[in-house]
Amino acid sequence: MGPFRPRTVRLLLLLIVLLVLAACLAAAAGRAWLRSQGVEALAWQGPSLSFAGVGLERLTLTWRDADGNRLEVDADGLWLSWPGAAGTNRGYLRQVRAARLALGWHPAPDPAEAAPAAPPDPASLLRWLPGDLRLDHLILDLPCASGRCVEQGSLALQRNGFGNPGGDPLDLRLEARRDGHVLALRLLAQRLASGWTANLLGQLDQHPLLALASQLKEDAATPTWQGELDVPGLPDTTVLLDWLAAWTPLARDLPRAPQALRLSGSWELRPGEGEAPLDPARLWRGSGHAQVRADLPQPWPVPGVGLLEGRLDLALDGEAGRWRPRRLDGDLRAGALQGDAWQMLPATLRPQSLALRLTPLENAATHVQLHLSGAGKTQFELDTRLTLNDQAPLAVRLDAARLSASDVAYHAPAGALDGLTLDLRLDGRLDRQHAELHLRPTSRARLARLEVPGTLVLERLVAESDALELALAYGGEAPATFALRGPVSLRAGRLEQAELLDQGWRFVGTLDLRDSAQAWKGRLDNDAGLKLDLDGTHSAEGALALHARLPELFLRAGNPLAGTARQWPALLSLSSGRLRGEAQLTVPTGAAPATGTLDLDADGLDGIYDRSELSGLQGHASLRLAPRTLALEMPDLRVAQLNPGLPLGPLAFAGQYRAERVAPAAGRLEWREARAGLLGGRVWLAPGSLTLGAADQRLDLHLEGVQLAELFKVYPAEGLAGQGVIDGTLPLRLDGSALRVEAGRLAARGPGFLRFRSEKLRALGRSNPGMGLVADALDDFRYERLDSSVGYDERGTLRLGLDLRGRNPDLEKGRPINLNVNLEEDLPALLTSLQLTDRVSDTIRQRVQDRLRHAPAP
Template sequence: MRRLAGLIAVLGVLSLLLVLAAQWLQRSLLAAGIEQWHWQELRWRDGQLHLQQIGAVYVHDQGRLGVRGGGVSLRPVWREGPRIGELSVDELQLIWQPVERLPEVDADQPWQLPSLADLADPLAWLPERLQVDRLLLQLPCPQGQCMLQGSVRLDSQAQPLELHGALQLASQEQRVSGQLDLTERNGRYLIQAALHLPEPLSLPGIGTLSGDAMLDLENETEQWRLNRGQITAKLENPEFAMPASLPRPETLMLDLKPDPASLADWQDRIDLALDIQAEGPLKGQLQGNLRLQSQDGWNASLDAARLRLAASRLELAEVELSNVELDWPLQASGDSDQLTLELGAEAPLTAGRLALAEDTLVLHSVRGQLGGARLLLPLAIPEELALTAPLRLSVDNLQQAVLQPQSWELQGELRYAGAGLDLDANLTAASGLDSRLQLDWPADQSWQLQATLNDIFLRAGNPLATTLVDWPDLLSFSSGRITGQIQASGLDSLQKLSGQVTLTGAEGIYDRAAFRGLTLPLSISLQGEQLRLATGGLRVDSLDPGLELGPLQARGSYATRLAQPARGVLELQSASLGVLGGRVSVEPGAIDLGQPRQSLVALVEGLELARLFEVYPAEGLSGRGTLDGRFPVSLVDGKLLIEDGRLQAREPGGVLRYQAEQLRTMAEGNPNLEQLAAALDDFRYRVLASDVSYDEQGVLVLGLRLEGSNPAFQQGRQVNLNIRLEEDIPALLTSLQLSGQVSDLIRKRIEQRYMQRGSP
């Protein structure tokens, strides 16, 4: 009975110890991050511990690892304490589920390899042989889950320490192999490791990876020495974050080799030969010497580097580029606080073609130069990025609806900071047009551009004529000065433009008319597609289309759409022209050039007959008097018409004399003509009135009515005359021009017009 009681007591104590051991093991595993562990059919046979199945879940900040093992055999040994002699697993399945966002790493915490002394206890627990006959590794991939199958073998001995491991995994065409050798020689430890991915392996959040990595380390006490190391990797279809406006490379290739001279103290400083290549829509290569240092926190520098990029076609926001190439020498440095990048003296960027949306602006053969550019990026506050760049940009051919195709050049300085973008540059066209540009583009706001036109002296040439598509072919200058300033703004595109252009002291020719003393202050306003031009003080001192006119003065505005610049509305506030001692003015009104017919009313005031007869080529015709009138004027398909015009002399009238020898000869033998010649020899009129019309062919018709007398004719008897006069005004002006001194240009245009009309 006592023996039975003792046996029960022993069993009770053992049961309690097993319960306490199980609780201790469970708490220890939970503390190590292992949970949901279980096993089946635990038994002891032939000096080994056998488990039919075992499972657990290991939880880490970076994800969860599920472990399932089958056919586990463990042989314990006594080697200065209990140790594992051999561990074999028929099948081991590992299921990895990474978290969507990895935890942040403390950048200030120094990193270093542990000394082997710290690893002595964990290494002592390694089995002399570890064999996994069938290893199943399950990873997430774009298709859902990918399964790799293979095996693991690990051999070790404690004295002297030796560890040899091999890993083989495969899935269809994918293969992964790795080797690890750790040996102890005279107190020194050698580690040689290699990983081979000969076929692409899909890695979630990264892409499809293949390549080789090799490492050869040597340890003595706490110092690690890198004897050799190299990484050659190829990443296809990368999944890392990139700006949406840039094309994602299809393939990235990395080749990283340390400089043998820097291997001795590699944990403090190491120099690496870096070569990164990109394939796909955007091809490129980055080569350079990368130096990593860890004293007082990490820092890195990239020296003697060169970045090359090329793309046959790029589509950025509202911009399309083709045949893009850049070749930039650069150097960079960085630490936990800031990244700095500097380009070499020559940093070219070229593009065969650059086009804005719907080809509203097209640039051919673009060449840029960003040599000397410097970029500062605070890593803690990336929005405070700062960039300064001397900028040189040239274009062989710029095409835009209002500009003549030609080359342009931009030279200045570009600055970018957290507050926005600034540009201060000079823009020059092949025509000689030169202006200063100042661009201010605050962050998240509309950009503001001010363009100041460098003075144009027309005596040296007119760059506007060879810059603007719609410059009038018949307008040319021989002198004058143009100044101007334009302000423009927009968000994604040009939304508003305003400015002032002023022409002073100009002389030149328009069509067949010479002018001098031209002053034109012109304000410009553009809102979307609506263009408005206005002047408050147009003045021409002298205008000579065949007879001297002037001054010409006008105030008004012109509004139109950019798509149809010649079909706008001209608003005349006032316009007047000095003519033969008087003036012709236009009543205020609007002219819609989009309509086939435009009409206005011209008023004649104070026209002097004496001045008219001085220039009119009629022999023996003279007189005096002052004329006023009113002409309804129309433009029909660009041709001038006058219908129902009226012209009359002011009271008390005047004198009209026609004393031509030709009239006397014609009157001989004709009593009626004799009386007419006698009356017109010294005709004192009280009434001089005329109907006026002017047709599309340029023929002026006057229906003249005269009432008056000649004191020497029939004792001053009242005489009433109705006379119809016709005159070809273009031919008359041509005759007047050819009879005087005109420029070769006007004479040439007269000859061309003469040939077109068939008569002078």
């Protein structure tokens, strides 16, 4: 070769300058592009170039994605061949080798939740892998259950020609090394004219660990995937458990006994409609058969389940997505339970372990005896005969099932229950979307105590039913629903509630409880003898509607109302008569007030209220509770007699009372009729009204036909007698709770007589000549006129100003005599004295005596 010419030298220098400028510009643009791709740091050492590829003595790289996850790469002795330019090598690296490759994955502290990505297509993934990949020393630094775990090993991949029908197989070898132990996996996969084959072999310290043979046939209209899995069992599982303990907390506390794990399975599946043939959803929609046999002599961690041990022999047949067991036999135990279903339960109701035993019966394909039990704070057992139908859709029938649980407890701010015991006998049917359960006779639930804070306490609660039905609907996009209906018997040995006396209660009736609404109907009774016909509903919006009917109650046998209501007036006792009633209560949703009605019918009620006897009470009373007001209607109330010491009767009242609910004792009382018989005559009020508690209200009380003879029979004065008919008017003045009579007038309707023959009066006359004349006149006074003014004050003092005109035939030849007599009487004391006589019952006399003993000294 000749010497370089000057022009050639100039061109070469110019080319070098241009290359340097291009490299600088490319480097600047490259750094910006790398940053946009998430590459935070990139460095290399010892590069080498050849026609075969690129070599680096060392490469470090830090990459971060949009969610903050970070990948760190550190490689030594890295060699990358140039991408293939033609044929099967086009577009991917033919060869990648590294003497050492360390990968560190660091998730973001609070990774954003994202929808799970679809699994990549294996064929697409393989196109990015080099044909020859060898990593002599592979180090993985990954997050694990114990924090960070570092695994070391090697990897080798040969895939030249893989993916073409009849081409060379893919050969993947992976080794993991820890503490002198070696876990080796080898995958051989090949594409054939009819589909794909794959074989996976695993060894632990050169002992067989697993063998998987799989084949996907795609030459027919419907693909077929078939395969076999065999885990023959290790002589010593300690090494494998130690390895797993770093990655899952379930394996940390497992016993390190050297027991073998054995697992085998086979399948032949025809996927349903879809794209990817091995998509799990497509496989589930397909047909075929599969079987698995597992023997786990010690607990093994199973994701989503927990620690599983025992044995299982299961065979399944499927047709168009309808799968049913062909063989079902097993004895499994699960601990450290995982899964959302268990975590949703309160801690006190969550079992710590489960045991499942499946025993084939006479027809192993369709009949199995199942025993399921749970241990922990909640203990339960389910024993049943399962019958699997052989028709679509798949369903399971439960026959002669028995569910039992003991000492179940639950405590929460909304309420607490203790000592729940179940003994349920049931039959039923379950499928993928529905469940129906039917309680059989002798089913029973017991509860030692149920408490709803601030509302009620139930003790010794027993629930029984022989025909209760439970229906569940689940699956699909719609929310799950339930319906519980049928007859039920409830008994509470003791119910504590603020408005009720503590005692036992019982309910016998029917329930119709659904997730959308609840209804019940039946007979409610208690130890006091109260019986109510009760029905109610509770809507999905939270509205409550109750209806109660009190059947005719005969009070001669006792008064269950007084033995039930804590607020029953202590001074009211009913001894005979009949009472019936009906009530409705509506509690709407939100803050709206409750509304309701109460209707009572009384017939011939006898009893005592405070210091008054009543007899023959009858009539109808109706209470209406509106959102803002209350109204009490008494259209025709009758009382044969009321005796507070002075007999009154018959009494009649017709009227109504209305008030605001915020001030129920400050309403307005209106009446159309208000009258009472008094001493052979009557007293009455003209139709009118008054407002309770208001000041300065005036009413006129009219008296007509009052017989003096009847008055002197009850007035406690010795030697007093007379005859006459009294009429008059007493103007009543109400001021709050105070009652006064001002300027009242009484007058005799015609002539009559008065006779007062008293030794006290005669003795007074002997010492006082003026009183002697009065005593002589009243010995037999024939009056022609009898008038009296009447006054009464709030202290209970009655004042009478008598004007008597007449004569005594035996005094001074019967000359006319005018007498003006002023009398003053403590009316409450007079009534008290009357209540101490034999004119009232022993109960009233006892109450009066008790009050007198406990009254403060004057």
